[in-house]
Amino acid sequence: MACAQLQISQIVQAHTILKSVAHKYADKPVLVLGGRNDDVRKVAEGYGFKHAYTTLDVLAWKPEVWPYHDLLPEERATAKPVDFSRTPISAIFVFHDPRNWSLDIQVMVDVIRSRGLIGEPYLDAPADQQPVELVFCNPDLLWKSDFSRSRLGQGAFREAFQAVYQAVVGKTYPHVQYGKPTTETYKFAEKVLREQLEELHGSPAEQMPPVYMVGDNPESDIAGANGAGWPSILVRTGVYDPTQGPPTHTPTHTAENVAEAVRWAIDREVGRKAD
Amino acid sequence: MACAQLQISQIVQAHTILKSVAHKYADKPVLVLGGRNDDVRKVAEGYGFKHAYTTLDVLAWKPEVWPYHDLLPEERATAKPVDFSRTPISAIFVFHDPRNWSLDIQVMVDVIRSRGLIGEPYLDAPADQQPVELVFCNPDLLWKSDFSRSRLGQGAFREAFQAVYQAVVGKTYPHVQYGKPTTETYKFAEKVLREQLEELHGSPAEQMPPVYMVGDNPESDIAGANGAGWPSILVRTGVYDPTQGPPTHTPTHTAENVAEAVRWAIDREVGRKAD
Structure with a gap:
């Protein structure tokens, strides 16, 4: 690889x-x-x-x-x-x-x-x-x-x-x-991802595959992802402190750290394709 | 002198x-x-x-x-x-x-x-x-x-x-x-003036003579003096800008500068004694 x-x-x-x-x-x-x-x-x-x-x-x-x-x-x-x-x-x-x-x-x-x-x-x-x-x-x-x-x-x-x-x-x-959780910033990020995809494939992307948000801040990362319709994963290595109660915005999933979050997202998409 | x-x-x-x-x-x-x-x-x-x-x-x-x-x-x-x-x-x-x-x-x-x-x-x-x-x-x-x-x-x-x-x-x-226009600060200033007076006379001051406030800021200097019952003189050499309308707190008198303000206060007190 x-x-x-x-x-x-x-x-x-x-x-x-x-x-x-x-x-x-x-x-x-x-x-x-x-x-x-x-x-x-x-x-x-x-x-x-x-x-x-x-x-x-x-x-x-x-x-x-x-x-x-x-x-x-x-x-x-x-x-x-x-x-x-x-x-x-x-x-x-x-x-x-x-x-x-x-x-x-x-x-x-x-x-x-x-x-x-x-x-x-x-x-x-x-x-x-x-x-x-x-x-x-x-x-x-x-x-x-x-x-x-x-x-x-x-x-x-x-x-x-x-x-x-x-x-x-x-x-x-x-x-x-601008910035998370504003709609403008999530739309801009999707545009950048779409351009990357088109560059990889050499042709316009027909359908945008699901975009996952991994973040540590419920009020920016998770709120924005939820608003943009992206599945969201909240990690425990940053601003979010589980001892202070549940997050102010509910993520799709919670993970210990970024590696675990990415693994969960990949497993979920692979499982979805296998269904 | x-x-x-x-x-x-x-x-x-x-x-x-x-x-x-x-x-x-x-x-x-x-x-x-x-x-x-x-x-x-x-x-x-x-x-x-x-x-x-x-x-x-x-x-x-x-x-x-x-x-x-x-x-x-x-x-x-x-x-x-x-x-x-x-x-x-x-x-x-x-x-x-x-x-x-x-x-x-x-x-x-x-x-x-x-x-x-x-x-x-x-x-x-x-x-x-x-x-x-x-x-x-x-x-x-x-x-x-x-x-x-x-x-x-x-x-x-x-x-x-x-x-x-x-x-x-x-x-x-x-x-x-603390600070102008708070009552605490005007009371503190009066205490300092009284101590000065007592030091000059070598004995406790029987009656506090009038205290004049000269200042450039209507919302601190003038508001505070008015609240403390001191005659107030607003000067035109600082924050107060006559082109922006009348002052937000009305002084006893308005003067071009500090020298003119002090002269007015002395004349007023001398006149008062002469009455």
């Missing part, structure tokens, strides 16, 4: 879905959040965003935008400062979990309130200009790291942003949420 | 009021938040807290508590790591505006949910142990810096913390709020 090398086109991360919206913003300045230095800019450029800026670029332009963050040498070296009072940002995409919540929230509030600009008068009332689009890629409140308790995820950052925005402006800001 | 040197005892900052609660926590481990490196520890120790720890101490103990913050050399050098899984934190005091919102919120959630410990099982149900006390010193959502728009303040951090706590636990966490 040959072992195929994993291709980039076979991997779907939470932010991979942004490839499908990049064409809309290809030539417009956008703000991209999350990750270290300007790593997120490189990912965004790889997806087709030609003018992606980070909040560190904003700070390199004017440090007084957020006086509580001193740029590190490597942050300064990778920053691309432009005049953000004259560069209208069209959209804000939260790719990864932000490292600098307060800087990011301050810049998001600035950009949204001044219709894309920073440090300019606030225009909270609807204008002829399109409002800034806000997109989050991962709604997980918590994720399982190597620490004994689950850590806060991008969903917690979204809650923090909306609470601050609400306190300052009086209402939350409309946003698009 | 001689120019007296300013004494530390004449200054009241938002967190100065914590001097009056330090005796309660003098010998207990507490978490102190805000500021750079371990500056806040030094302030807390000066107030009488003998076992004050920062979230950077926690990270120096176990970096995996928050994987999105790499300790800087000076942060590591000033950190005092102890075993926080065996050091029960009694209270959390937010002295200054936090620099690392996500680290601080994660550690606060950990400490509160495990009744003072970090990385230990969650004990959300009431136990025989006292819950961790949470105290914020400054409720200002916004403050006027040298940037063209007001920046987010400690009140925004509180909103972010409570939103995340609510999302994770299902309810907000009870907290004590």
Whole structure:
């Protein structure tokens, strides 16, 4: 049995879905959040965003935008400062979990309130200009790291942003949420799987075979799979803790770990074909 | 006219009021938040807290508590790591505006949910142990810096913390709020003024002369002064922006700047005596 090398086109991360919206913003300045230095800019450029800026670029332009963050040498070296009072940002995409919540929230509030600009008068009332689009890629409140308790995820950052925005402006800001358990993300994953299948067979797939979801988080992995009509298998090696009661979303099956889950799914499909 | 040197005892900052609660926590481990490196520890120790720890101490103990913050050399050098899984934190005091919102919120959630410990099982149900006390010193959502728009303040951090706590636990966490416009802070300031007066006269002050409040923020400075029964003067050099409509709390008087405000107050008192 040959072992195929994993291709980039076979991997779907939470932010991979942004490839499908990049064409809309290809030539417009956008703000991209999350990750270290300007790593997120490189990912965004790889997806087709030609003018992606980070909040560190904003700070390199004017440090007084957020006086509580001193740029590190490597942050300064990778920053691309432009005049953000004259560069209208069209959209804000939260790719990864932000490292600098307060800087990011301050810049998001600035950009949204001044219709894309920073440090300019606030225009909270609807204008002829399109409002800034806000997109989050991962709604997980918590994720399982190597620490004994689950850590806060991008969903917690979204809650923090909306609470601050609400306190300052009086209402939350409309946003698009991608990632599990949203329908968009499961449809996108099915599209990627279908393309893989067609590539393997060299022709359009007639019928999509069953897709199994294996995951550790009932509220994202399992809820999304159930919504998409995929059989779901909940593993006990992550966020889900059986001592805290039954899972908030019921999976098709529960397994000790991923290996056991995959074995169960294969056995089930083989059994189905044998019937 | 001689120019007296300013004494530390004449200054009241938002967190100065914590001097009056330090005796309660003098010998207990507490978490102190805000500021750079371990500056806040030094302030807390000066107030009488003998076992004050920062979230950077926690990270120096176990970096995996928050994987999105790499300790800087000076942060590591000033950190005092102890075993926080065996050091029960009694209270959390937010002295200054936090620099690392996500680290601080994660550690606060950990400490509160495990009744003072970090990385230990969650004990959300009431136990025989006292819950961790949470105290914020400054409720200002916004403050006027040298940037063209007001920046987010400690009140925004509180909103972010409570939103995340609510999302994770299902309810907000009870907290004590000091700072303007709270009654406690105005009473504390009056006590400090009375002590100054007694020191000047060498004997207990018979009657407290009128106290004037000069401030730039209607919702903190002016609201608090009005509540405390102090005449209030709103200046136009800060948060208050006359182009955005009348102030949310009406001052006794409005002045262009602090010098003009002080002159008006003196003239008013001199006139009152001359009547």
